[in-house]
Amino acid sequence: MSNIAFIGLGNMGGPMALNLVKAGHRVNVFDLSREAVGRLAQAGALAAGSAHAILEGAEIVISMLPASQHVEALYLGQDGILPQIEAGALVIDCSTIAPHSAVKVAQAAAARGLTMIDAPVSGGTAGAAAGTLTFIVGGAAEALERARPVLAQMGKNIFHAGANGAGQTAKICNNMLLGVLMAGTAEALALGVANGLDPKVLSDIMSKSSGRNWALELYNPYPGVMDNVPAARGYQGGFGVDLMVKDLGLAAEAALAARAAIPLGELARNLYALHSGSGAGALDFSSILQLLQTPPRG
Numbered sequence: 001m002s003n004i005a006f007i008g009l010g011n012m013g014g015p016m017a018l019n020l021v022k023a024g025h026r027v028n029v030f031d032l033s034r035e036a037v038g039r040l041a042q043a044g045a046l047a048a049g050s051a052h053a054i055l056e057g058a059e060i061v062i063s064m065l066p067a068s069q070h071v072e073a074l075y076l077g078q079d080g081i082l083p084q085i086e087a088g089a090l091v092i093d094c095s096t097i098a099p100h101s102a103v104k105v106a107q108a109a110a111a112r113g114l115t116m117i118d119a120p121v122s123g124g125t126a127g128a129a130a131g132t133l134t135f136i137v138g139g140a141a142e143a144l145e146r147a148r149p150v151l152a153q154m155g156k157n158i159f160h161a162g163a164n165g166a167g168q169t170a171k172i173c174n175n176m177l178l179g180v181l182m183a184g185t186a187e188a189l190a191l192g193v194a195n196g197l198d199p200k201v202l203s204d205i206m207s208k209s210s211g212r213n214w215a216l217e218l219y220n221p222y223p224g225v226m227d228n229v230p231a232a233r234g235y236q237g238g239f240g241v242d243l244m245v246k247d248l249g250l251a252a253e254a255a256l257a258a259r260a261a262i263p264l265g266e267l268a269r270n271l272y273a274l275h276s277g278s279g280a281g282a283l284d285f286s287s288i289l290q291l292l293q294t295p296p297r298g
């Protein structure tokens with residue numbers, strides 16, 4: 001069993017850290033939210049008042065933060081933790097961030113003699129809770145082998161995408177596709193309902209037809225179709241609209257850098273940005289349905 005420092009206990013990091021506690025590791029946790037820290041402490045994690053305070057003796061440091069700026073600040077900022085991480089420790093960042101940020105932090109870690117990988121995840125909050133996440137790793141193959149046992153306690157599928165930053169690039173491609181699929185699924189369901197169909201019947205039909213996809217079958221955006229998805233609880237929890245806007249922005253940056261055309265990704269980014277602008281930024285991204293629903297005729 002390892003001594004693990006886990007930073008960032010939100011919708012994803014919370015259940016991921018919990019699985020490490022359940023696996024018997026000594027897990028020291030920190031989050032800016034005291035409530036999030038309290039929940040993990042109740043479940044058996046060791047809590048402290050700062051990220052620095054959980055680093056002593058840590059063999060593995062895991063972070064699960066919103067975006068590039070949070071990760072860079074945590075490791076490289078004025079009060080950054082990189083200088084305090086003990087020699088020989090393995091650093092795993094599971095956040096979805098810009099590939100160039102992942103490379104920058106990994107290079108700074110390497111300059112200190114630390115091994116770092118980017119290991120963004122897919123599978124949503126349900127996958128995080130069930131320990132069935134997909135990890136998409138960027139970094140040296142030997143570093144991935146060191147990380148594998150602990151990743152396997154939080155996930156089911158572990159892929160090596162390439163060198164540092166490659167995990168992020170693959171994750172960004174996946175999330176661009178997810179953003180497009182969710183918007184398309186919501187649009188199709190809204191069209192059916194506007195023309196008198198029952199959203200559950202339509203979902204059953206499309207799930208066994210050529211329109212089937214993950215958003216439709218496992219994360220249905222229409223309230224009342226599925227239990228245990230954000231649509232069933234007023235779009236609370238899950239994967240925030242603003243996080244999807246961030247990921248589609250990362251896809252746009254990657255497209256500019258490679259002179260690639262991403263017409264559907266850009267359209268999706270604009271749709272989620274409009275939705276966020278209407279006040280939905282903190283809701284789950286499947287709430288994009290609300291932007292596409294036709295108001296009943298009066």
Ligand code: NAD
Binds near residue numbers: 009243
């Ligand atoms: P979240 O907003 O629920 O959680 C982020 C947590 O980080 C919050 O609890 C916040 O207080 C904490 N935090 C921010 N800055 C911090 C700091 N400096 N020190 C300590 N804690 C800090 O986000 P989430 O949904 O858990 O997502 C985390 C990452 O995982 C994001 O990059 C997201 O894109 C990615 N992701 C999310 C999902 C999902 O379904 N929610 C799925 C795959 C990947």
